[in-house]
Amino acid sequence: MLKATIIVRYKQGVDDPEGKSIKHSLELLNFKDIQEVRVAKYYEIYLDKPLEEGKREVEEMIRKLLVNPVIHDYEMRVEEL
Amino acid sequence: MLKATIIVRYKQGVDDPEGKSIKHSLELLNFKDIQEVRVAKYYEIYLDKPLEEGKREVEEMIRKLLVNPVIHDYEMRVEEL
Numbered sequence: 001m002l003k004a005t006i007i008v009r010y011k012q013g014v015d016d017p018e019g020k021s022i023k024h025s026l027e028l029l030n031f032k033d034i035q036e037v038r039v040a041k042y043y044e045i046y047l048d049k050p051l052e053e054g055k056r057e058v059e060e061m062i063r064k065l066l067v068n069p070v071i072h073d074y075e076m077r078v079e080e081l
Numbered sequence: 082m083l084k085a086t087i088i089v090r091y092k093q094g095v096d097d098p099e100g101k102s103i104k105h106s107l108e109l110l111n112f113k114d115i116q117e118v119r120v121a122k123y124y125e126i127y128l129d130k131p132l133e134e135g136k137r138e139v140e141e142m143i144r145k146l147l148v149n150p151v152i153h154d155y156e157m158r159v160e161e162l
């Protein structure tokens with residue numbers, strides 16, 4: 001069994017409306033000195049594949065569904081459980 | 082400057098509709114052997130505070146806004162930049 005962890009962030013310079021909204025809400029709750037809030041997606045995918053084949057497959061999932069390379073950067077980690 | 086990273090997951094046993102929907106979409110794209118997909122929120126908060134005070138403040142943000150303890154587990158990490 002493999003576990004793939006994928007973090008999908010907005011690229012620097014791309015607007016992050018959810019992050020801005022959370023920053024604003026925190027300020028309304030009286031938290032000061034917040035410079036920035038960024039929100040990312042964090043996917044955990046469990047799959048039954050050998051390691052090398054699984055890595056290739058997860059890269060394909062990223063390309064086909066999870067990441068839009070125009071606006072996103074991502075990190076990927078695949079480990080055997 | 083501090084950087085806090087917070088991962089907010091659904092607790093085991095709590096339904097994750099977004100994870101299920103992504104699993105379904107991946108299967109429609111012909112990816113087989115997926116056991117499960119879980120989706121979490123990943124927050125990066127930058128703030129101007131000393132380390133210990135910043136940690137306390139981030140714990141308060143978690144309690145007041147970011148996490149619902151009935152349905153969520155979370156991990157938190159605070160580091161100096």
